[in-house]
Amino acid sequence: MSLSSATLLHAVTLSPDGPPLLHAEAGADPVGWAARHRDALRAVVAEHGCVLVRGLGLADPAGAETVFRRLTDSLMADREPFAPRRTYAEGVYSATKWPTDQPMCQHHELSYALEFPGLLLFACLDAPTEGGATPVADAEAVLQALPAPLVERFEREGWLLTRTYHEEIGASVAEVFGTDDRAVVERYCRAQGIKFAWQRDGSLRTRQHRAAVLRHPVTGRRCWFNQIAFLNEWTMEPEVREYLIDEYGADALPFNTRFGNGDPVGADVVATINEAYDAQVRREPWRSGDLLLVDNIRTAHGREAFDGPREVLAGLGDPVRLTDCAPTTEGKVA
Secondary structure, three states: OOOOHHHHHHOOEOOOOOOOEEEOOOOOOHHHHHHHOHHHHHHHHHHHOEEEEEOOOOOOHHHHHHHHHHHOOOEOOOOOOOOOOOEEEOOEEEOOOOOOOOOEEEEOOOOOOOEEEEEEEEEEEEOOOEEOOOOEEEHHHHHHHOOHHHHHHHHHHOEEEEEEEOOOOOOOHHHHHOOOOHHHHHHHHHHOOEEEEEOOOOOEEEEEEEOOEEEOOOOOOEEEOOOOOOOOHHHOOHHHHHHHHHHHOHHHOOEEEEEOOOOEOOHHHHHHHHHHHHHHOEOOOOOOOOEEEEEOOOEEEEEOOEEOOOEEEEEEEEEEEHHHHOOOOOOEEO
16 A cells, blocks of 8 residues: 555664665656656655665666656756766766766766756665765755854855866866857856866866855755866875876866865865765665766765675756855856
8 A cells, every 4th residue: 555645754764873764665657756746756765865766666767757747847957067977867877987996975966057956856776785875964954063263264265176187087177067069168168157267278167166065945054066076186095196297297187176265175175075974974775777866056975985796877966056056156157
C-alpha cells in the first residue's frame, strides 16, 4: 500500500552521521512514486536540507531524467563547468570527471555563476564497490563554525575565481561556453560580470567576483555559499599543483580562488574552511537505485574517492538568481 505524503514526512530516518533517509516501498514505480510524493519530498528537503531515497530502483538515464522532471519546476543547463561531464539531456549530466583516487571536497554547485540550481538531484545507477559516497554538509552550521574575522572579510570583500582555459587540461573554452567563437564568449562574459583577456598563445583568462555568503531565498538564513576551498590551488594534490605551476605558471592555473580584493587565499585558510566542512559532513554509501535530493544553497556536497565503476547522474533543478539571495557582496567585474 502506498504511503500518503503526510505519512512520508514522518517516515524519514534521521542520523547524526548520514543524510535523512527514506525507504521507498518495494516494487514502486519510480516515476509514479516520485510524482505522488513530490510535495512531501520537497518538504523534507526544506526542513532538513537534503534527503536520500533508498529502494526507488532507478536503473537508467531516461528513467532518472523523468523522475528529476517530476520533482522539479524546471531543469537548467550546466554553465561554466570546471571539468568536462557528459550531457544526457538538458539539465541532466554525468558526474564531473575527476580522478577516482582523489576526493572532491565540499562545495555548492555553480556558486560562481549569477544563476545556479536551487535543488540538486542525484541518481545512483551503478554504485561503486568501495567509497564514492556523496557526503553533504549544512552550510548554515559551517558558517557558524568558521572564525568570525574570516567570515567578516569574505562577507565584506567577496571572493574571486580566476580561470585559464587550456586545451590540454580541464574544461576547454568550447566546453565551458558552448562555443569557441570569441565574440560569443565575450558577450557571455560581459553579461555575466566576468572579466576576460585573451593571451598571446590564444588561451583565455577570466576573473569573476562573487559573494561568499548568501541569504536563503526562502528562509532568509545566512549560508556559506561558494567554492573558495574546492577550486583553490591548495586543495589540489601537491604533485598536481607543482606540475601545473611548472607547466603553466602560478598565474595561469586552470582555476584558483582569491579574496575579493585579489589577495591570495593561503593554505591555512583553505585548511580552516575544509575543517569546518569536515566537522559537519554526513555520508551514506550509495546503493544502486538511490535518489538524493539536496538544497544547493543550504547544503554543500562532495564526492569521496572510490574503486570500481560508479555511475551517478546529476540534475540541476529550479534555477535561482544570485540577486534573489541578498548577497552580502554584489557580483561585479573584478
